[in-house]
Amino acid sequence: MCAESLQFGASSALLTDLYQLTMLQSYYRHGMLQTAVFEFFVRRLPANRPFLVAAGLEHLLDYLEELRFDTEELQWLSKQPQFHADFIDWLSEFRFTGDVWAVPEGTVVFAEEPLVRVVAPLPEAQLVESRLINLIQFPTLIATKAARCRLAAPGKVLVDFGFRRAHGAEAGLLAARAAYIAGFQGTATVEAGRLYGIPIYGTMAHSFIQAHPDEMLAFRNFATSNPGPVVLLLDTYDTEQAAEKVIHLAKELAVQGISVHGVRIDSGDLLDHARRVRKILDDGGLQQTRIFASGSLDEYALSELEKNRAPIDGYGIGSRLDTSADLPYLDCAYKLQEYAGRPCRKRSEGKATWPGRKQIFRRFQNGLLAGDSISLEDAPQPGQPLLELVMRGGRRTRPPVPLAELRESAARNLAQLPPAFCQLETDQRYPVEISEAIRNLAQQCDQQTLAGQSGMR
Amino acid sequence: MCAESLQFGASSALLTDLYQLTMLQSYYRHGMLQTAVFEFFVRRLPANRPFLVAAGLEHLLDYLEELRFDTEELQWLSKQPQFHADFIDWLSEFRFTGDVWAVPEGTVVFAEEPLVRVVAPLPEAQLVESRLINLIQFPTLIATKAARCRLAAPGKVLVDFGFRRAHGAEAGLLAARAAYIAGFQGTATVEAGRLYGIPIYGTMAHSFIQAHPDEMLAFRNFATSNPGPVVLLLDTYDTEQAAEKVIHLAKELAVQGISVHGVRIDSGDLLDHARRVRKILDDGGLQQTRIFASGSLDEYALSELEKNRAPIDGYGIGSRLDTSADLPYLDCAYKLQEYAGRPCRKRSEGKATWPGRKQIFRRFQNGLLAGDSISLEDAPQPGQPLLELVMRGGRRTRPPVPLAELRESAARNLAQLPPAFCQLETDQRYPVEISEAIRNLAQQCDQQTLAGQSGMR
Numbered sequence: 037m038c039a040e041s042l043q044f045g046a047s048s049a050l051l052t053d054l055y056q057l058t059m060l061q062s063y064y065r066h067g068m069l070q071t072a073v074f075e076f077f078v079r080r081l082p083a084n085r086p087f088l089v090a091a092g093l094e095h096l097l098d099y100l101e102e103l104r105f106d107t108e109e110l111q112w113l114s115k116q117p118q119f120h121a122d123f124i125d126w127l128s129e130f131r132f133t134g135d136v137w138a139v140p141e142g143t144v145v146f147a148e149e150p151l152v153r154v155v156a157p158l159p160e161a162q163l164v165e166s167r168l169i170n171l172i173q174f175p176t177l178i179a180t181k182a183a184r185c186r187l188a189a190p191g192k193v194l195v196d197f198g199f200r201r202a203h204g205a206e207a208g209l210l211a212a213r214a215a216y217i218a219g220f221q222g223t224a225t226v227e228a229g230r231l232y233g234i235p236i237y238g239t240m241a242h243s244f245i246q247a248h249p250d251e252m253l254a255f256r257n258f259a260t261s262n263p264g265p266v267v268l269l270l271d272t273y274d275t276e277q278a279a280e281k282v283i284h285l286a287k288e289l290a291v292q293g294i295s296v297h298g299v300r301i302d303s304g305d306l307l308d309h310a311r312r313v314r315k316i317l318d319d320g321g322l323q324q325t326r327i328f329a330s331g332s333l334d335e336y337a338l339s340e341l342e343k344n345r346a347p348i349d350g351y352g353i354g355s356r357l358d359t360s361a362d363l364p365y366l367d368c369a370y371k372l373q374e375y376a377g378r379p380c381r382k383r384s385e386g387k388a389t390w391p392g393r394k395q396i397f398r399r400f401q402n403g404l405l406a407g408d409s410i411s412l413e414d415a416p417q418p419g420q421p422l423l424e425l426v427m428r429g430g431r432r433t434r435p436p437v438p439l440a441e442l443r444e445s446a447a448r449n450l451a452q453l454p455p456a457f458c459q460l461e462t463d464q465r466y467p468v469e470i471s472e473a474i475r476n477l478a479q480q481c482d483q484q485t486l487a488g489q490s491g492m493r
Numbered sequence: 494m495c496a497e498s499l500q501f502g503a504s505s506a507l508l509t510d511l512y513q514l515t516m517l518q519s520y521y522r523h524g525m526l527q528t529a530v531f532e533f534f535v536r537r538l539p540a541n542r543p544f545l546v547a548a549g550l551e552h553l554l555d556y557l558e559e560l561r562f563d564t565e566e567l568q569w570l571s572k573q574p575q576f577h578a579d580f581i582d583w584l585s586e587f588r589f590t591g592d593v594w595a596v597p598e599g600t601v602v603f604a605e606e607p608l609v610r611v612v613a614p615l616p617e618a619q620l621v622e623s624r625l626i627n628l629i630q631f632p633t634l635i636a637t638k639a640a641r642c643r644l645a646a647p648g649k650v651l652v653d654f655g656f657r658r659a660h661g662a663e664a665g666l667l668a669a670r671a672a673y674i675a676g677f678q679g680t681a682t683v684e685a686g687r688l689y690g691i692p693i694y695g696t697m698a699h700s701f702i703q704a705h706p707d708e709m710l711a712f713r714n715f716a717t718s719n720p721g722p723v724v725l726l727l728d729t730y731d732t733e734q735a736a737e738k739v740i741h742l743a744k745e746l747a748v749q750g751i752s753v754h755g756v757r758i759d760s761g762d763l764l765d766h767a768r769r770v771r772k773i774l775d776d777g778g779l780q781q782t783r784i785f786a787s788g789s790l791d792e793y794a795l796s797e798l799e800k801n802r803a804p805i806d807g808y809g810i811g812s813r814l815d816t817s818a819d820l821p822y823l824d825c826a827y828k829l830q831e832y833a834g835r836p837c838r839k840r841s842e843g844k845a846t847w848p849g850r851k852q853i854f855r856r857f858q859n860g861l862l863a864g865d866s867i868s869l870e871d872a873p874q875p876g877q878p879l880l881e882l883v884m885r886g887g888r889r890t891r892p893p894v895p896l897a898e899l900r901e902s903a904a905r906n907l908a909q910l911p912p913a914f915c916q917l918e919t920d921q922r923y924p925v926e927i928s929e930a931i932r933n934l935a936q937q938c939d940q941q942t943l944a945g946q947s948g949m950r
Contacts, residue, residue, distance in 0.1 A: 042503040042552055042555065042663060042666065042667075042688075043502075043503055044662055044663070044666060044684050044688065045500075046499040046500055046662065048684060050683040050684040050687055051656070051662050051665070051682075051683075051684050052656075052682075052683055052684075053654070053656060053657070053681040053682065053683065053695060054681050054682075054683055054686075054693045054694060054695030055681065055695035055696055055697055055698055056695075056698075057683065057695075058695055058697070058715070058719045058721060059697055059698060059700075059701045059715070061718055061719055062701070062714050062715050062718040062719060063704075064718075065714070065717075065718035066714050066718065068704060068705075068714075072700075072704065074700070095499055098499070109687065112687045116686075116693075117720060117721055118695075118719060118720060118721035119720070120720065158704060162698075162700060162701075165657070165698070165700075166656055166657045166682075167657075167662070169657035169658065170656060170657050170658070170659060170661065170662060170665060171661075173657070173658055174658075174659075174660045174661055197510070199508070199509075199510060199623055199627060200510070200622070200623045200626035200627050200630070201626065201627070201630055201631075201822045201823075201825075202627060202631075202660065203631045203659065203660035203661065203663075203664035203667070203668075203816070203821075204627065204628075204631055204660065204661055204663030204664040204666075204667050205501055205503065205508050205624070205627060205663050206499060206501070206660075206661030206662050206663040206664065207660035207661040207663065207664050208508070208627065209499065209501060209661075210499075210660070210661050211660075224510040224511050224512065225508075225509075225510065225511075225623075226507040226508075226509055226510065226511055226514065227501050227505060227507040227508050227509075229511075229573075230507055230566065230569045231499075231501065236511045236573075237511060238510060238511030238512035238513075238514075238515055238575075239512055240512055240515070240516055241512055241513075241516060241619075241622075242828075242829070242839045242841065243516075243529075243531070243619060243622075243828065243829035243837075244516045244519070244619075246829045246832070246837040246838070246839060247520075247525060247529065247615055247829060247832040247837070248525075249835075257519050257522075257523050257525075258515070258516070258519050260522075261518055261519040261521075261522035261523065262515045262518055262519060262575060263574060263575065263576070263577065264515060264574055264575035271841045271842070272839055272840070272841060273840050273841075273942060302841065303841040303842045303843060303844050304841070304842035304843070355822045356822075359660070359816075359821040359822045360821070361821050361822065364660075364816040364817070364818050364821040365658045365812045365813075365816045365818065366658075368658075371699070371700065372699070372700035372703045372704060375703070375704040378706075380700075380703040380704070381703070382699045382703060382729055383729070383730050384699065384728045384729060384730075384759065384760040384761070385728070385760045385761035386760060386761070387760050485730060
C-alpha cells in the first residue's frame, strides 16, 4: 500500500528540470546537435570558505555512463502535454556520448575554477546539467566542511554522525563518502560502510541507558554482548558519576578479558566534562580509555576545544557537517562556454561568465600552493594543469579511483595549503588569474553578440 | 565499471547508525524485547521559525512497512567484527510490527510537540530511529520554509526550482513534495512529477539563448517547437531589449496561433526590471503575458517584492528553499519515553525530555489557533487531539493520504495561524503548556532513576 515511492533510479534521466527537456525538444526539432562545451564552477566563495575540496566525480561518471530513459519514464513523458511523439521516440535512444574533463576528487580548488568540463552534443550536455550540479555541488560542499574540521583538529579521530539530519538518505551517503575523502576516519552510517567500504563507528544512545533500570547494568550489558570496541555514553544522567561507574565496571570486565575502549560525552561543557572525566579515568587506572565527544560540533567548536587542549581523542560530527550548516549551498553554475565552435558568454548582471575551454594551471613554491592561472586549454600557462580527461565518448578513461587514493590526495592537497587559507576565516584571496587569452576571447565574444543582436530582425 | 553505487534501497535496514545495531545485539542477547515508546519532536525553534508544518509521514510509513535486511546486507553484516552469528540470524526475521501515532502531514506544530510516536518492541523502535528522523526532519524543514514563502506572497504562483542544489536526489524529490504540500503550485523536477503527480513547470536556460546565434532566433525556435506554455528568459544579455523583442515576436507568433504565456527575469534588481518589463509588455499589447522571477529568492526577498507591489506573477524558488538555507536543520530528537511500562526520561544538560505517551490538545478561538496543551494520552485536556493512530501492527491503518488532501489541510492550517505567527520573525511564543500529569510523571521518573542509580552496585 505504498503511497508515493522514493525509489528513483540514481541515473534516471528524469532527475532533471523540465526546461532541460523542452530545450532538448527545440534542439532536436531544429537540428542543433553540434558539440557544446559546458563548465561547472563556483562563482564566489565567502570569507568562511577560503578554499574548496572537489568531490563527487565518480558518482557523476556513474550517472553519465548509465544515463537513459526507461520504458516507464518514456510512457509517462508521452502523456505530458509538453512533448511531441517523435521527440519521445528520439529520447528512447538517448545516451551520453561525450567527453568529460575534471579536477580529481580531493583536489583543493577556488572560486571561478572549472571543476568539470563537459564536451558533448548540445542536447546531451544540456540534459545532464541538473543532476551534474546535484552530484558535484553537495559532495564538494561536504568535503570542504570536513576538511575544515580536519584542519581544526589535526591528529584526532573524526567520525561522521550526520545521517539522521542529512537531507534524505542520498545526502547521508554522499556526505559520509565526502567526509572520508577529506580526512575523516569513518562514519556511523552502516549503508555507507557497505556501499563504499568506509570504516563504521558507533557507541550507544541515551535510550539504551534509559531502557535499563540502572546505568551500571546498561554499561555491563553493552560491554558483554558486543565483540566490537566498547564505548560507553556518560551523560544520560550525570557525566562524572557515570565515569566513576566505568572505573568499577572496568575492573569487573577485565576478569572476562573485556576492556573499555572509550567513553562518550554528548552534552554540557565538553571541555570541562572531558577534563573531569579524564582525571577520573586516569586516577582509576584507565589511562588507555579514550574520550570521545559529540553534540553540535563543527570546525569552530573543534578549534576552540583544541586550542584549550581538551583531553578529547575523537569527535563525532553530525548535523553541522552533513548540512554544511553555515553555508548550505555553493553559489555555483554549469554554463555554456562554446557551441559549434563558437565561444559563448552570458552577460547577466552579476553573473557574467568567461567563454572557452578552460584549464587551471597551478604553481607551487616550497611545496605550497603559490597561485593558479585559468587559461584556455590551448593557451597553456606555467604550472601543473588540474583538469584531466576522465571520460571519452561516454565511457570512463580509467577505472574508478579507489577511495583510499582520493583520501591520500586530499591529505596531500591540504598539506600544500598556505597557512592563511588553513584559518577558519580569511579575507585573503588565493591568487587566481584569468589569462589574457580568455580576456581576449571574451571581448571577441561580446562583439559577436552585439553583431548578432543588432542584426536580429 | 561503476565505482561505488548510489543504489540504496529507500527502506534498507542499513540506512541506520552502527550503534543501533550494536544496541540491538545487546537487547537481543539480554531479552530486552518488551514494548518501548519513542517520540519525535523538535526541541526549540528560533525566532525565524514561529511554527512548523509537519511533513514526511507517508514516506516514513512506506519505510516501516517495507523494512527488512536482505540477503546481501546480512552477508555483509556477518563479515563485520561487531556481530555474533546468532544475532545476524535473528536479524533475517526482523520486521517492524509496531504502532505509530502521528500528526497528519500539513499540520502546523510547535516546539516540544511530538510529531510521531512509535510503540513497538524495543529493538524495532530503536533501529528505525536514524531513518525516521531522516525522513521526518527534512520534509518538515522544507514544508515550513515553503509555507513561509506561501505566506509572504499570497496569491502568487510559487514553483520549486531547487533540485540542482538540493543535497542529493532524494532531497530534491522530498523537497518538491514538501513544498507542494505547503502550498507551492509545482516543481521543475520532472521525476517528482512522475513519482508524486506534482505539476511540473519550466521555462528555458541562458544556455539555450547562448547556443543560438541571436536571442530572437532562440525565442522563436523555442516557441515554435514546444506545445506547452511559452515562457521566454529575458536576462541573458539585456533584459529590457529582450522584452522589446518579445513584443515583435508575439505578433509574428500570433499568426501561427502561438501566444507568449510569460517571461522570466533571473538577475539584477528584480523589482526594477519587472516594472520596466511590465510597461514594455503592456505598451506592446501583451497585458496577458505573465512575468516570472527567480534568482536567490526566499521568503524575505518575496516579502520585499510583494511589499513594493512588484508586477511579478510567479516566483521560482531554488537553493534557499531546498536547503532551508537560513535554518538547514532542526534541533530535533527521537527519544525513549517509556520501556516495559516504566516511563523514561533523559536529564542531559540542556537536553532533558518529558516522559510518557503524549498527546497534543489544540484549542481554537474565532477560527484561529488559541493554544496547545501537551498531556499524557490518558489524561486528556480540552481541545482537539492532533496525534492519530496511522499504523497498527506494522501496517497502515488507512490508505496513503492523497497529496491534494494534504495540501488542503496545510492551507487550512496556515489560515488558522494567528497574525503574529505569520510574520517572518517574531519573539512571541505560541502558548504550548506541559500538563500537570506530565510534570508529575517526570518527578516520579526522577525519583525512580535516583533509586536505580544509588542501588546500582
